[in-house]
Structure formats: C-alpha cells, structure tokens
Amino acid sequence: MRSKVKxxxxxxxxxxxxxxxxxxxxxxxxxNVQAGREVYRLLVAAGGPGPIRSSSGVRLMxxxxxxxxxxxxxxxxxxxxxxxxxxxxARSVVVDWLRQRAPKARRFGSVCSGAFFLAAAGSLxxxxxxTHWAVAERLAQQFPDVTxxxxxxxxxxxxxxxxxxxxxxxxxxxxxxxxDLGREIALKxxxxxxxxxxxxxxxxxxxxxxxxxxxxRAALQELQRWVAANxxxxxxxxxxxxxxxxxxxxxxxxFRSEIGITPAxxxxxxxxxxxxxxxxxGQAAPKQVAxxxxxxxxxxxxxxxxxxxxxxxxxxxxxxxxxxPQQ
Numbered sequence: 001m002r003s004k005v006k007x008x009x010x011x012x013x014x015x016x017x018x019x020x021x022x023x024x025x026x027x028x029x030x031x032n033v034q035a036g037r038e039v040y041r042l043l044v045a046a047g048g049p050g051p052i053r054s055s056s057g058v059r060l061m062x063x064x065x066x067x068x069x070x071x072x073x074x075x076x077x078x079x080x081x082x083x084x085x086x087x088x089x090a091r092s093v094v095v096d097w098l099r100q101r102a103p104k105a106r107r108f109g110s111v112c113s114g115a116f117f118l119a120a121a122g123s124l125x126x127x128x129x130x131t132h133w134a135v136a137e138r139l140a141q142q143f144p145d146v147t148x149x150x151x152x153x154x155x156x157x158x159x160x161x162x163x164x165x166x167x168x169x170x171x172x173x174x175x176x177x178x179x180d181l182g183r184e185i186a187l188k189x190x191x192x193x194x195x196x197x198x199x200x201x202x203x204x205x206x207x208x209x210x211x212x213x214x215x216x217r218a219a220l221q222e223l224q225r226w227v228a229a230n231x232x233x234x235x236x237x238x239x240x241x242x243x244x245x246x247x248x249x250x251x252x253x254x255f256r257s258e259i260g261i262t263p264a265x266x267x268x269x270x271x272x273x274x275x276x277x278x279x280x281x282g283q284a285a286p287k288q289v290a291x292x293x294x295x296x297x298x299x300x301x302x303x304x305x306x307x308x309x310x311x312x313x314x315x316x317x318x319x320x321x322x323x324x325p326q327q
Contacts, residue, residue, distance in 0.1 A: 006075035006180070007041045011098075012062065013082055013090060013117070014047075018054040019166050020080035020111040027173035027189060034188040035181055045070060047094040055083050066097045076176060077105040078161075080169075081112030081131075086138045090117045098123060107176065109161030111169035119143040123160070130155045132165035133207040151202035151310050164203045171199055204310035205319070216258035219244060224259075227267060231274040231293045235267045271295060272308045279313055282321030286313035 008028050012021050021044060028040040046052050046062030053059050064070045079098070082088070089095075098121035102108040110118050115131040116139060118124050128147040131139050136150035149155055154163045154172045163172035174197070178186035190197040214221035223244060227235055240263055241251035255263045275293045278284050284292065290301035290313075305313045 003039075005038055005041050007043065007072050008076045009043045009045050009064070009070075009072075009074050009078070011045045011047075011066070011077070011079045011094075011114075011117075012052050012054075012060055013080070013094065014052060015082040015084055015088070016052060016054050016060070016080045017082060017112060017166055018056050018058055018060075020114065020169050021054075021060065023167065023169040024078060024111065024173035027170055027177060027193065030189045030192055031177045031181060031185060034185050034192070039181065043072070047091055047097075066101075067093055070097075070101075074101060074105040075107070077102055077108040078169075078172075079110045079114035079117050081110065081114040081116075081166075083113070085113035085116040086135050086142070090120060095121045105159070107159050107161055109163070109172070111163045111172065112165045113139075115139055115162055116142070119146055127157045127160050128155055129157065129160070129162040130164050130203075131162065133203050134165070150207075151204045153199050153203055165206075168199075168203070170195055200319075201311040201315065204308070205316060207309075215260075216255075220255065220258055224266070224270070228270050228274065231271045232291070233294065235263075235294065237263050240267075268304055269308060272305055275301065275305060275313065276309070276316065276320075279317040280320050280322060282317060286317065289313065 010021050010025060025042050028042055032038055032040055043063040044060060045064045045066050047066055049065055051059035051061055094117065098118060102118065102121065102123045108118070108123065110131070112132045113135050115124065115129055119139065119142070124143065124146045126145060128149060130136070130149045130152040133150050136148050140146065140148040152164065153168050154161065154175060161172055161176065163169050170193070174186055174190060174195070177189055187197055214224035223240065237248050237252055241248045244251055246254070252263060255266070259266060271293045275289050278289045278292060279286070286301065287298045290298045293301070295301035295304065302312055305316070309316060
C-alpha cells in the first residue's frame with residue numbers, strides 16, 4: 001500500500017534568495033520522478049497576497065497565503081532565507097504563524113538565514129542549528145539560547161532541520177529524501193541533479209570572514225597590513241611589540257582590546273589567508289605554501305589550515321585552485 005502524499009511547504013518572504021526556494025523544491029520534484037509516483041506535494045507559502053520579489057529581482061507567485069488559505073496538514077515546513085534576514089525582522093503575522101504551525105509539522109527547518117525567522121518564533125530555543133557562515137555569529141548573539149554550528153552544512157536536532165547558505169538547501173532536501181525513500185532513491189536524485197550525495201567538508205572552506213579589513217587604531221591597522229603582506233617573516237609577540245615600540249604586555253593588551261583576539265591567533269589567521277590565496281592559484285604544492293607563509297613545517301601548516309578552514313591544504317587546493325599543473 002502506498003503511503004500518503006507528503007505536503008512540503010517552503011515559506012518565501014519578500015527579498016527571498018531564489019535558490020533557497022527552488023533548490024529544495026527541485027530535489028523533491030526529482031524524488032517524485034525517481035520514485036515513479038507523487039511522494040511529495042510541493043507548495044510555496046507567502047506572508048501576504050501578491051508576487052514575492054526575490055533578492056535577484058525575479059518574482060514568485062505563492063500557492064498559499066499563510067493566514068488565509070493554508071489548511072493542509074504540513075509534513076515538512078522549510079523557511080527560505082533572505083540576504084537581509086538579520087536586519088529586517090519578519091512581520092508579526094509570519095512569526096505568529098510559524099510559532100503555531102512549525103511544532104505541528106512532522107519536520108520543520110530553515111535554509112540559510114531563514115533560521116532568523118524560526119528563532120524569532122521561539123522554534124530554535126535550546127536547539128543546535130546552522131546557518132550561513134556570514135551570519136552565524138549574528139544569529140548566536142541575537143538568540144543566545146540557540147547553539148549555532150557555523151561550520152556544518154546541515155544540522156538535525158529532533159524534528160528540526162537547518163541548512164547553511166543557499167546551495168546547502170539542496171543537501172538538506174536530499175537528506176530528507178533519503179530519510180523518506182532510502183539511499184537508493186536519494187543517490188539517483190543526486191546523480192540526476194549532478195550534486196554531491198554527501199558534500200565533502202564543512203562551510204568554513206567557503207568562509208572569508210577572517211579576511212576583514214584591518215581594525216583598531218591607525219598604527220595597529222598599519223601593522224596588520226604589514227603582517228598580511230609579509231606572512232613569511234617572524235611575527236612573534238615580541239617582534240610585533242618591538243615594531244610598535246611597546247612592551248610585550250602593553251602590546252598584547254592593546255591588540256586584544258581593539259582587535260578582539262590575541263596577536264598570535266590573528267597572525268595564524270593572516271598566514272592561513274595568505275596560504276589560501278596561494279593554494280587557489282594552484283602553482284605551489286602545500287609544502288611550498290607552508291614555507292612561503294611562515295609556518296614552521298608542513299605538519300604545523302596542515303593542522304592550522306584544517307583548524308581554520310575545515311579541510312586539509314591538499315583538499316582545498318584540489319577543490320578551489322584555478323590551475324593545477326600536471327604532476
């Protein structure tokens with residue numbers, strides 16, 4: 001006997017990232033094809049009437065308006081993200097609806113910054129979640145009762161499912177297909193959509209947040225630019241303090257107060273950033289990159305790089321290099 005058709009609802013709010021909506025829906029639609037029957041009924045829900053203007057300018061027409069004609073039993077409810085979700089809170093009617101309907105769904109969750117809307121509804125309290133790396137810290141600050149994993153591609157916590165930025169919505173949808181229909185169907189869906197069945201590594205490999213502009217007073221900014229331009233030199237606390245004509249203790253206190261991390265941690269981040277750029281060029285092997293960026297040896301480089309980026313230097317070069325010479 002065939003199981004009942006599952007209703008999948010993706011909530012799209014003004015300014016929505018189009019792929020946060022279309023990506024998961026395409027995965028579920030392909031699952032219907034591979035299963036040879038309608039497993040999923042797919043609906044887009046909006047907070048009000050009229051077209052929804054996405055962040056790219058493309059307009060969507062919703063199938064349902066949440067406070068008017070959403071009478072279906074929802075199997076899975078996903079909230080799509082918006083680039084400005086951290087700054088522009090959802091309307092109260094949306095938050096109230098999420099507060100009422102999310103707990104009634106078999107599964108619920110978010111793609112990218114859609115987590116902010118669920119958090120505003122109280123649906124993430126006490127939960128472990130993920131979101132786009134660029135807003136993960138902001139989510140944790142705004143909602144301190146939520147545990148945010150900024151490296152995870154997707155996180156499962158009971159009935160809650162959350163995904164990192166944009167294309168991770170496809171990963172999330174595929175994992176839901178695997179839950180419902182098994183590995184074989186999910187593998188066929190991944191093959192048809194030319195996507196990873198299990199994406200290697202986390203999202204830190206895509207993160208650029210540590211490459212922010214120099215911070216602090218002018219003298220500290222100049223020091224940061226000099227270190228970034230010369231990662232191979234000695235950048236011990238003693239040498240940096242001497243360059244600024246300060247005692248080690250005063251320099252360390254000043255640096256941490258104005259930059260937010262210790263000088264040693266900042267230097268390591270700067271060296272990793274320099275290493276990423278060299279690896280992306282693809283013309284130097286990881287061992288050569290280690291020497292050019294001031295790491296004591298290849299093992300120290302590999303450990304530091306993996307800690308900050310989530311993958312090894314060799315893996316990173318393979319995935320992101322614009323040119324890799326033949327060995």
